[in-house]
Amino acid sequence: MDQKNLPEAKKQRKKTKVSNKATGKTHKKSVGKKKIVKKPVGIFFHFLFIILKVLFILVIAVGISGGGLLTGIVYGYLSTTVPVQPEQLEIRTGLTSYIYDIDENVMMELTGSQNINRIPISYEQMPYYLEKAFIAIEDERFDSHIGIDMRRIASSVVSLVVNKGRITQGGSTITQQVVKHITGKWDNTIERKVQEWYNAILLERKYDKKRILTLYANVVNEGNGCYGVQSASNYYFDKDVSDLSLAECTILAAIPNAPTTYNPTTEKGRVEVEDRKELVLGKMLELGFIDQKEYDAAMSQELNFTFTRKTAIEKPTTYFTDHVLNEVINDLTEQKNITRSIAESMVYNNGYKIYTTMDPYIQSGMDSVFMDPSYFPEKDENGNVLNKNAEKYGEVPQAGMVIIDPFTGYVKAMYGGNGEKTVSRAYNRATQAKRQPGSSFKPIAVYAPAMDLRLISPATIVDDVPVYLDEKNPDTIYPTNYVKNQYRGLTSIRYGIKASVNVVSARVWKEILGFENSVAYLKKVGIDREDEIYHDTVSVAMGGLRTGVSPLEMADAFTPFVNSGIYSPATTYTKVVDIDGNVILDNRPEYTVAYSEETAFLMRNVLSEVVTPKNSPYGGQWGGGGTAASHIKIKDGAIDVAGKTGTTSDNLDKWFVGFTPYYTAAVWYGYDNQIKPITLTSAEYSQAMIIWNAVMNKVHQDLPTTRFPDPSGNIVTREVCIFSGKIATDACRQDPRGNSVKTEFFVRGTEPSYDDICDVHVKAKVCTASKDNWGRYLLANPYCDPNTVSEVVRIQRKIPWVPSKPGEPMPEDVYLELPAGEYCTVHKPVATGHGAAITAPPTSHIDERLPSETTQPAPPVAEHTPDDDEETGDGLNFNDS
Ligand SMILES: [Zn+2]
Ligand SMILES: [Zn+2]
Known part of the structure; x- marks a missing residue:
């Protein structure tokens, strides 16, 4: 330090202090994170705090392991401290991370500059002025302390006493702040404080000052979404951090104390931050980091804020990449005990190799459909707008789709919206949209659980009649069927699934299965609704949930139907490997049994009805196709397919969730409903099925012809009557509606005995x-x-x-x-x-x-002609809601 400038510097410091006093600014007091105790607490706790501090210092610094209750408490705190691990500090610079597809070809490169809000620097890139500005304002004894600053603690103790319990002085060292940033623990309980001190000391023992200061510079919150000094430098001054002037450095040193207060983008914040800049400069001068000339120059420099948000990414990330990044960042945060912000920096900067499950062939097939506007029609062939409300509220139809390999749980492809993706990290309807699943929920909430518990078989008969199952409205018919007032009477489970009859699923859920079983089985396939499904929420049986589901969840929940009842959680990446070849995240799937093999077979079999155009022996209206019959067909019928449609009662959502022997897939179609709910028009009803079918046909076009696997030896067949579920008789063949005898599958032991003949x-x-x-x-x-x-x-x-x-x-x-x-x-x-x-x-x-009199009009002649074949088609005539 230039000796001749010393008095001047002192004068300046005084001047700064005075000016602060004069303006009534109490910077230190306004510091959110520097206060040891934020809220006024009882005097008792303050004294306890003081005692603990003293004890702590003794324990750590002197190594006394004396007895006593308080020492014990301190030891208790220390023993529960999770030490900051080296990998938590692993933010590197200049390394490119790679994301690979299933064939281990690079599908994307990640560099720090893409993660524009979090660009780390090395110590060498940090300008001298910035380093010193931080030290001057945040932690003047940084170069000499052991991680915690005894003088600071002591002075805060003194000030506690002097001010009768009010803290006016004190705060965290730079090292402590690094600890806070890494652990994300910002609360100021005594326990947390003790643990923070301990970790700060450990950190100082492990790393030198340069490294700690660099860490600080890379994680510090500079406001306006900027983490670390490089992104802040880019944003505030449109400069690389190494090109910053002294005045600019002091701004970056000023902001972190209270980024909202010292926010240069607002007029008030600008005044505040310039005031604090003066304070920083004064402190630097006082500590001899700068001389008077430098001080004066910095004081008179006109600051040129630019507020430039760089969009460094030339090509937007894909929906799949977005999801993988979120997953990896989440898993790092959880497993490495670090903050999201740090995990994010690590993913972009550490040269990781992220191995995903994405299959480029399947993904490109899906991409081509989602980028083809004809799958998202907004006008009919005459140019008339299909959905006037959509036009009115400026929305376009949207969809999300996920394809999963049911044998591994690997997600093969996903797409999260209508058309080309133009922004990175965009809203992903394949994974983030939580929509009501409608009837597509019935197989997993009702039928498969009830079959697995052997409570029903496909031949079980439920009477489809008006019911009153809503406990809150016992006088109102609930649920209604898709065609209101249409009740078919005695109905098999098989038919109830094919035609999506609400009364059948609701009665099975309420009267046979019970909500507890439903919840337990949903959990088995990855949908945890323990908190929201109760005995009176029978709407669940029709897919009415408080929190909806994503296409990813639905596609995943259907995987056991293909994979012999075995479930594995949807997986988008298998492992993350660091630059040295260490596996830092191992994400191999775990497998659990959701249903028996027999249940899986029966569900495949009954869900095939949904896509079957017509099935004998059902006669009359019973012989029509399933709800997806005219839209779903894979490779012209060469590959088996099955699934379930879904519609919410107000037609806000359309779903198709289905599977082949190769893949399960789910499509949701509807509007985002940003302003008001937009009801789909009938011209849009089939789009979920159409998209599903188009994508899956592309995906399967080169795959060999395959059927669903044959039933195991534990499945037996019987000729039963579809209206009684019992052994068929001659009379069953002569039902006026047509032959009602069907060969039905049963889990061995549940089939009717041969003398248990139809009594209907x-x-x-x-x-x-x-x-x-x-x-x-x-x-x-x-x-x-x-x-x-x-x-x-x-x-x-x-x-x-x-x-x-x-x-x-x-x-x-x-x-x-x-x-x-x-x-x-x-x-x-x-x-x-x-x-x-x-x-x-x-x-x-x-x-x-028998009513002696009735208000019903005389019915038509009871005889239905057996050939009266209604093509029921796509759900429009069905109870699909
Ligand atoms: Zn019969
Ligand atoms: Zn007569």
């Missing part, structure tokens, strides 16, 4: 001259005209359906029920003068439910 279908003689109020022929009596007597097949319910409220819609198959106990009223015995009543056989229980 009955043959009876009716008189066609006599009908009840619902238009059903009554039973023939002995006096009926033989020409009007006919033998027909009818059904009978074991549990009678009785309308529980007036005007309640009736299930369609009621018209096919035998009006048991009701005999022809037209033909009577030839008059004998007695008017003798007909002696009818004993009435059956069925009588009780």
Whole structure:
């Protein structure tokens, strides 16, 4: 230091102090993170604090291991300290990290400059003025202390006492601040403080001052999203940090104390930071880091703030890369006990090799579909806008898709939005959109769990009738089917899945499975909703969740159906290797059993119905195709496919979640709903299926013809009736709706025994001259005209359906029920003068439910022609919600 300048420097320092006093600025007091105790706490704690400090210093510095309660507490704190590990300090500079695809070809390079808010520098790049400015203002004894500053602690103790418990002096050394940045622990409890001191001392023992100061310069928060001095230098002055002037260095040294207060982008912050710059310069002068000339020059330098946000990345990252980066950064943060900010710097700067599961062939197939505007139609062929609300609110249709290898859990490809991706780290609908899954949730929330617990089989019958399952609204029919007031009556699970009948899934969930089983099984396939599913949230059975799901979660949850019931969490990278070849993150998947092999087989089999155009023996409307029948077909039928559609009740979301013997995949389609919910129009209903089909056909075009694996030896078949689930009889073949006999699969032991025959279908003689109020022929009596007597097949319910409220819609198959106990009223015995009543056989229980009068209009003739084949197609006629 220039001796002749010394008095001047002292004067300046005084001047600075005075000016601070004069303006009423209390910089030290306003320092958020430098205060030892932020909030006023009881006097007791302050004294405890003081005692602890003293004890601590003794313990550490002198090595006394004396007894006593407080010493014990201190030791307790120390023993629970997680020491800062060397790898937590591993921010390097100038190294390129690489991201590899599944074939170990580089798919992306990462450099520090891409991570524009976090560009690290080496010690050599740090200008002298900056180093000294930091030391002067933050930690003047940095070069000599052991990590903690005894004089500072002592003076804060003194000031505690003098000010009767109010802290006016004190703070963290640069080393302590580094510890805070690394651990992310900013709270100022006594315990944390003790641990921070301890770690700071350890850090100083391990590393020299240069390294610690460099770390500080690279992690320090410079405000406005800038971490480290290089990004701050770029942003505030549009300069490399090594080109900064003294005045500019003091600005960067001034900001970290309170980045919001000293924010040069605001007028007030500008005044504040220039004030603090003066303080920094004064301190530098006082400590002899600069001379008067330098001081004066810096004081008079007009600062030229630029506020330039550089966009260093010429090519935006892909959705897959974005997701992998997030995963790796998350895992580093968790496993290495560091902050996100540091993990991010490490990923961009440390020369890591990140091995991903991305399959370039599959990804490019998906890319080509998502970049083709014809898959996201906004106008019809006449140029009319399809969705007026979308146009009004300035939104375009969006979609997200994920493809997973079900045997490894490896995510092969993903895409997170409509069209070309133009920004890095953009909103990714494949992984970040949490949308209601609608009926695509039924297989994992209802059917597979119930089958796995052997509570149902595909042949189990549920009565599709009006129900009141919402406990909060016991008088309101809930749920309704897709076509309101359409109830089919006795319905098999197989049909309920194919046609997505809400009542069937809701009754299975509520009356057979139970919410606890549903939650437990969802958890097994990676969807943890323990906190939100209760016994009264039957909407879950139709995919009504408080927190939705992402395409990634759905594609992953369906993987056990392909992989024999085995689940593995979706994985996007397998390992991260550092520059020395050490594996720093090992992400090999773990496998767990979600369902039995038999359940997986049965689910593959029933979910195949959804994409099957028409299946005999179902006759009439029952013979139509599944909800995705006319849109999903892989390689012209050469490769098996199965899946489930999903629609939310207000048509905000459309899903298709499906699989082949090779891959599972999920597509969500809808709008972001940024301003208002935008309901999809019917012209847009099929887009999720269309996109799924287009991508999967590209993906499978060169793959060999394959079928889903055959059932294991533990699966048996039986010819059953689709309306009773029992062994079929002749009568079942003569159901007026068509042959209702089907070869069904059962887990061995759950099949009906051969003598357990259908008790739903009955043959009876009716008189066609006599009908009840619902238009059903009554039973023939002995006096009926033989020409009007006919033998027909009818059904009978074991549990009678009785309308529980007036005007309640009736299930369609009621018209096919035998009006048991009701005999022809037209033909009577030839008059004998007695008017003798007909002696009818004993009435059956069925009588009780027959309404004597009804407000329902007379039904159509009960007979359905077996050939009355409705092509039910794509879910529009189905109960898909
Ligand atoms: Zn039958
Ligand atoms: Zn008759």
